[in-house]
Amino acid sequence: MTLANRIIMAPMGSNFAEADGTCGERIQSYYEARAAGGAGLLIMGVVAIGFPHGTAEPYQVGISDDKFIPGLSELTKRVHAHGSKIAVQLQHAGKNSVRDIVEGRPLYVPSIPPHQKSDMMLAITPDEIARFVRPSKQPEIKVMGKDEIQQVITWFTEAAIRAQKSGFDGIEIHAAHSYVIAGFLSAYYNQRTDEYGGSIENRARLLLEVIKSVKSAVGSDFPVWIRLDAYELRTPGGITLEDAKIVAKMVEEAGIDAIHVSAYATITTGSAFTEAPLVHQPGGFLDWASEIKKNVSIPIITAGRIDQDLCETAIQSGKADFIAFARKLLADPELPNKWKKGDVESVRPCIYCYTCVSEIFVNERVRCAVNASTGHEFEWPVHIAEKPKKIMIIGGGPAGMEAARVAAQRGHQVTLIEKNNQLGGTLNMAALAYSENGLLLDYLINQMKHPNIQIKLNTTISVAEILKENPHEVMLATGGQYQSTPAHSKQQKNAWDGESLRALLSNGSMSQHLKSRLPIWAQAGLAIAKLIGLTKNYRALQQLSKIWLPFGKNIVIVGGGLVGCELAELLVERNRRVTILEEGTHFAKEIAIVRRWKVLDYLKAENVSLFSQHKLISVQANSLTAFDEKNQKEIQIPFDDVIIANNSAAGREINSDLEKTLSENKIKVTNIGDYQNLGYISHAMSSGFNAGRTC
Numbered sequence: 290m291t292l293a294n295r296i297i298m299a300p301m302g303s304n305f306a307e308a309d310g311t312c313g314e315r316i317q318s319y320y321e322a323r324a325a326g327g328a329g330l331l332i333m334g335v336v337a338i339g340f341p342h343g344t345a346e347p348y349q350v351g352i353s354d355d356k357f358i359p360g361l362s363e364l365t366k367r368v369h370a371h372g373s374k375i376a377v378q379l380q381h382a383g384k385n386s387v388r389d390i391v392e393g394r395p396l397y398v399p400s401i402p403p404h405q406k407s408d409m410m411l412a413i414t415p416d417e418i419a420r421f422v423r424p425s426k427q428p429e430i431k432v433m434g435k436d437e438i439q440q441v442i443t444w445f446t447e448a449a450i451r452a453q454k455s456g457f458d459g460i461e462i463h464a465a466h467s468y469v470i471a472g473f474l475s476a477y478y479n480q481r482t483d484e485y486g487g488s489i490e491n492r493a494r495l496l497l498e499v500i501k502s503v504k505s506a507v508g509s510d511f512p513v514w515i516r517l518d519a520y521e522l523r524t525p526g527g528i529t530l531e532d533a534k535i536v537a538k539m540v541e542e543a544g545i546d547a548i549h550v551s552a553y554a555t556i557t558t559g560s561a562f563t564e565a566p567l568v569h570q571p572g573g574f575l576d577w578a579s580e581i582k583k584n585v586s587i588p589i590i591t592a593g594r595i596d597q598d599l600c601e602t603a604i605q606s607g608k609a610d611f612i613a614f615a616r617k618l619l620a621d622p623e624l625p626n627k628w629k630k631g632d633v634e635s636v637r638p639c640i641y642c643y644t645c646v647s648e649i650f651v652n653e654r655v656r657c658a659v660n661a662s663t664g665h666e667f668e669w670p671v672h673i674a675e676k677p678k679k680i681m682i683i684g685g686g687p688a689g690m691e692a693a694r695v696a697a698q699r700g701h702q703v704t705l706i707e708k709n710n711q712l713g714g715t716l717n718m719a720a721l722a723y724s725e726n727g728l729l730l731d732y733l734i735n736q737m738k739h740p741n742i743q744i745k746l747n748t749t750i751s752v753a754e755i756l757k758e759n760p761h762e763v764m765l766a767t768g769g770q771y772q773s774t775p776a777h778s779k780q781q782k783n784a785w786d787g788e789s790l791r792a793l794l795s796n797g798s799m800s801q802h803l804k805s806r807l808p809i810w811a812q813a814g815l816a817i818a819k820l821i822g823l824t825k826n827y828r829a830l831q832q833l834s835k836i837w838l839p840f841g842k843n844i845v846i847v848g849g850g851l852v853g854c855e856l857a858e859l860l861v862e863r864n865r866r867v868t869i870l871e872e873g874t875h876f877a878k879e880i881a882i883v884r885r886w887k888v889l890d891y892l893k894a895e896n897v898s899l900f901s902q903h904k905l906i907s908v909q910a911n912s913l914t915a916f917d918e919k920n921q922k923e924i925q926i927p928f929d930d931v932i933i934a935n936n937s938a939a940g941r942e943i944n945s946d947l948e949k950t951l952s953e954n955k956i957k958v959t960n961i962g963d964y965q966n967l968g969y970i971s972h973a974m975s976s977g978f979n980a981g982r983t984c
Contacts, residue, residue, distance in 0.1 A: 329611075376512070400432060464516060493540075549613065575595070590609065662978065764959045769940050854889070861895045
């Protein structure tokens, strides 16, 4: 198989199939978009060999019957039309077959799985738990005998034949991530005493028998490779790198054509998921892939948060032969084409918020926080407008910029009005708290260079001026607003909220009251930083914040949502002692589940005090009073500074006068972003995209 380049779309579960496992327009369009984007090879993820047996997702692709061939064939045809190749990843989820649990089928396992303790469910809200898969009765665990082992081999073999008939260019056998084959490979999960347990040679027997049967069925010239764990992290006695090296050599001798190196972590705590398989550390699997590559002569594929520079280095240095991208191609299917043209700045970045995979946990279809069209390619196309219009967008935050980008791309003339002297809105503060958000800020600002977009900074506009311009449509993207709270006074020098922090750390001017909170030297330093534009650059601001912040050592944050928890991360990294008060029962519920696990585990590891069901009553000079609802008593908490992080609301809930006046004057008004409702980056991007797409 010859590929156009070394970029591979990594296999992912997407929940984009139809409920019966067939490939409809949604999933066909999704893969076609990635083929059109220039990836050399796409690997269709987690295709169920025994569908519905062995499935983990409600909308998983099936390949267990000839009825699946027409949809699969149409999908491969559409991918091939763009010059890409496509392989299918064949999978049986083993002990992770959630649908088997729900629908009363036995779970196939090599041995009775050891009992595992995990705190991952503690961070899940009641609403999310209601959407988790919950069996109505105790799952049936089936330790696989010879008949079940042969059944699995047959399923893999017949699936491989159907894949070949459907026009796929290759097959990846999923032997990783704690699924059925990986269960046999792992000494932790495989406690068998027969020829399928014990030594690594015995534990690899099922994999080798699957390979032999599949290769015999599809022919020696048809590409077949495996996905293999280099490690099972947090798993005593689990797969090690030495195990992986031995298995790699064995499968090479069995005729496998490549090895796709991955890893897995037992979910003893939620953040383990971001160690593996969805690694947060850049290039997290590269060194392991390199070690395996030294042991074999066949090509090595690997994935794991690899940017362009690291990609080039890995290939040139011989650590890997092909690089697989997953999240990056959800964010921007055109990434390969853009890299090829050298147009790196126009690549829409993944911000590693884990919105995508978090949807799988609650049985929803995958979505991308920065690319609203992911999974909607078939129903949300962006077409050139038949008749260009004048579009006015008020507010230059992420929603306003995304709407401007899409509207301009369609041929409309866009005027983007921002009252401050820089674009980005609250995304500037979000980038300071979580630097990956800054990648999106950079991308959106770069997109505003489109010739159809006119930007007006430092501008407020009246209804009369809008009517004079006579736009076809006005989009209101002025963001959320901060509400005053009777519990504290804005005049108190050591009491802050989002509004005062944004004024302090943005490039705009500060009020006299805000200045008075700071020592003279800090006023002067901040004035210089604003003058030379340091506060316009989130990277510079991050470095500046490591040297100085206007807070003492002991900080209380009121509000344990997304804003409060990400702010706590920032402050802990800058050596502050942090306490968070949250009125509700759960923290960070606005953060996607997988990133929430990571954030909360980090805060706990850094000894942040997390008080749920605590309501702020009043703020004094150096302490606050809160009501502890669990114990039904008031408590006092001392601080050097207090930050109110729960006093924002959708802009139109606070002031919708402009919206009403424009509507009364027959101007079409579209509300987007946090002005419409408080939804943070994901809502800002999706509402902006759809406003630009439909205007």
